[in-house]
Amino acid sequence: MRAFDELRKLEIFFKEETSRGCSIVELYELVQHAGNILPRLYLLCTVGSVYIKSKEAPAKDVLKDLVEMCRGIQHPLRGLFLRSYLSQVSRDKLPDIGSEYEGDADTVMDAVEFVLQNFTEMNKLWVRMQHQVGKNLHVLSQIEGVDLEMYKEIVLPRVLEQVVNCKDELAQYYLMDCIIQVFPDEYHLQTLETLLNACPQLQSSVDVKTVLARLMERLSNYAASGAEVIEAQDNMPIAGVVTLYASLLTFTLQVHPDRLDYVDQILGACVKKLSGREKLDDSKATKQIVALLSAPLDKYKDIDTALKLSNYPRVMEYLNDETKKEMANVIIQNIMNNKTCISTAEKVDALFELIKGLIRDLDEDLRDEVLDEDFKEEQNSVARLIQMLQSDDPEEMLKIIHTVRKHILTGGPKRLPYTVPPLIFSSLKLVRRLEDRDESVSGDEASTTPKKIFQIVTQTIEALSSIPVPELALGLYLQCAEAANNCDLEPVAYEFFTQAYILYEEEITDSKTQVTSIHLIIGTLQRMHVFGVENRDALTHKATGLVLSQYVISQCSFRVLLCLKRALRIANAVQQMANATRGRSGSVVLLIEILNKYLYFYEKGVSQITVESIQSLIELIRSEMQGDNASSDPAADAFLASTLRYIQFQKDKGGAVGEKYKLIMVGVATNPEKGAKKHHSTAHPLVSTYTT
Structure with a gap:
């Protein structure tokens, strides 16, 4: 320091000499002839300072010359002192914004290049002599022209490159700390990544945790300095804002994992910044919110901890529907991977609010997801999740069942077939637990009883009737009947069987499904021991009737088809005779009669009667009625209109029969345009096929 003070006096002397007429260019060349290199370079730096002040040469040329000449000293201690002096003597002569040395030839970039080059050379010396390299970084931080963009694109990457390449643990630790301490907080916020x-x-071996802790401390103090710190940056892109909070949250989880209040505070600050915005469409911002919400799950590996964060669901509200599904999948997978058990109704309610993107329709215009494999996998994940909801307390478990039921019934017809069965089986699992419960807490005194659970189960299965999936509902009714049998609840078991029979008779029309359903009914009935003689006889008699009915239908189906084919053959003969007499009304009425027989047996589940054959018959009838030589017949018109109204009625009624009639109505207009006469053909494909 004393030597630098003396050199400062020498610099003043040189300046006075130039004012008396001494040429600074000659002086700059003269000192380069000094005998020893170390004094020569100190003199060169001193005269170079005066040279820049004289403005007889561009500042960047002199600075470049000086920083290059100083390479002549490679002794670490001497080289560091020399370059430290160069940094000091040149700091007020850099071509910065507003500086007197800024001009057409000299720019801020020249100043940055000079300081970075001096820093690079000092860093090389520092590997051997770790001392005072950070002074260059301090100088860099004070250059007015180094704005955020330049820092982000040029300064920080170059500095970090040197830090990484030096391979010295002490130097790396020191320099990382220097970067954190000397540059502004807002620069760190924008360059965290x-x-x-x-x-x-x-x-x-570098103590990265301490380095990051210091960075965290700076950022925390910066954020705590006033709520307006982040809000004031109106021009910051939303993706940058969310990235900031995601990075800040990651730091907090690493440094203060036990402080959930810090985590919740950061989430709350993010919500405040996002308030007033619609759901995010910015893909980068959305990705960062997913990262923000995933961080606590990855750290604690426990959704139970995340549920304690009051601002967690508030952040999720800013995700679009598709990303809510993605986040819900992340949450469910976390629960599955960590085998987390959610044991209270309150937590279950909070959890299902978080994953509502998977359990309810959030958008009326969603694509048809029934055949979507991703949709099926999502719903299977929800089903597996329901099995993870358990409480040792029966009363609390019943509350959980109520809570889950409340949420899944909002799922709509596509989701209920996936989510209702696991809820039913969870309920039956609770029934089995109650069977083993101490008799002293059973009966009317207990707040949770099998009867109450069976009431909930019945109401839940009934929700499937609107979809409809009768075969699924029938199987669940039989499962419940068997559970009621084990509890010795005869009336309850009988009611479940009654519901199964009703479903079979009114909703199940497919012959293959009927056979499977009868097997299920008989198999379950065989295992029942709770029924008295009267109830068992009634249920057995009903099952026997169903078996006989199914047998008759299966045996008669082939004969039915033969009869219908023969009827069409006769109708075709009548048609040929009508052609000869120029009248067709009788043959058309006969065809409509045959159509009604087709519909009857189709409705009864005769598999040989197909949708295509019915549609072809309707087409044939219309062709006959609109042919070139067809005469008007009000009776035939009314008969056909009545038949088509019946088809439409069955379609609108819904249920399994309605679904069958929907297929018939595809491509069949109930009110065909009149007057559009079609060319009559006696060789319609339907008749041709059946008369062959």
């Missing part, structure tokens, strides 16, 4: 990416590249 770059800074963090450098950390894994440091030597394994």
Whole structure:
């Protein structure tokens, strides 16, 4: 320091000499002839300072010359002192914004290049002599022209490159700390990703945790300095804002994992910044919100902890529907991977609010997801989740069942077939637990009884009737009947069987499904021991009737088809005779009669009567009625209109029969345009096929 003070006096002397007429150019060349290199370079730096002030040469040329000449000293201690002096003597002569040395030839970039080059050379010396390299970084931070963009694109990458390449643990630790301490907080906020990416590249022995803790402390103090700090940056892109909070949350989880209040505070600050915005469509911002919400799950590996964060669901509200599904999948997978058990109704309610993107329709215009494999996998995940909801307390478990039921019934017809069965089986599992419960807490005194659970189960299965999936509902009724049998609840078991029979008779029309359903009914009935003689006889008699009915239908189906084919053959003969007499009304009425027989047996589940054959018959009838030589017949018109109204009625009524009639109505107009005469053909494909 004393030597630098003396050199400062020498600099003043040189300046006075130039004012008396001494040429600064000659003086700059003269000092380069000094005998020893170390004094020569100190003199050169001193005269170079005066040279820049004289403005007889561009500042960048002199600075470049000086920083290059100083390479002549490679002794670490002497080289560091020399370059430290160069940094000091040149700091007020850099071509910064507003500086007197800024001009057409000299720019801020020249100043940055000079300081970075001096820093690079000092860093090389620092590897051998770790001392005072950070002074260059301090100088860099004070250059007015180094704005955020330049810092982000040029300064920080170059500095980090040197830090990583030096391979010295002490130097890396010192320099990372220097970067954190000397540059502004807002620069760190905008370059967190770059800074963090450098950390894994440091030597394994570097105390990165302490470095990050200091960075966290700076950012925390910056955020705590006033609520307006972040809000004031109106021009910051929303993706940048969310990235900031995601990075800040990651730091907090690493440094203060036990402080959930810090985590919740950061989430709350993010909500405040996002308030007033619609759901995010920015893909980068959305990705960062997913990262923000995933961080606590990855850290604690426990959704129970995340449910304690009051601002967690508030952040999720800013995701679009598709990303809510993605986040819900992340939450469910976390629960599955960590085998987390959610044991209270309150937590279950909070959890299902978080994953509502998977359990209810959030958008009326969603694509048809029934055949979507991703949709099926999502719903299977929800089904597996329901099995994870358990409480040792029966009363609390019943509350959980109520809560789950409340949420899944909002799911609509596509989701209920996936979510209702696991809820039913969870309920029956609770019934089995109650069977083993101490008799002293059973009966009317208990707040949770099998009867109450069976009431809930019945109401839940009834929700499937609107979809409809009768075969699924029938199977669930039989499962419940068997559970009621084990509880010795004869009336309850009988009611479940009654509901199964009603479903079979009114909703199940497909012959194959009927056979499977009868097997299920008989198999379950065989295992029942709770029924008295009267109830068992009634149920057995009913099952026997169903078996006989199914047998008759299966045996008669072939004969039915033969009869219908013969009827069409006769109708075709009548048609030929009508052609000869120029009248067709009788043959058309006969065809409509045959159509009604087709519909009857189709409705009864005769598999040989197909949708295509019915549609072809309707087409044939219309062709006959609109042919060139057809005469008007009000009776035939009314008969056909009545038949088509019946088809439409069955379609609108819904249920399994309605679904069958929907297929018939595809491509069949109930009110065909009149007057559009069609060319009559006696060789219609339907008749041709059946008369062959």
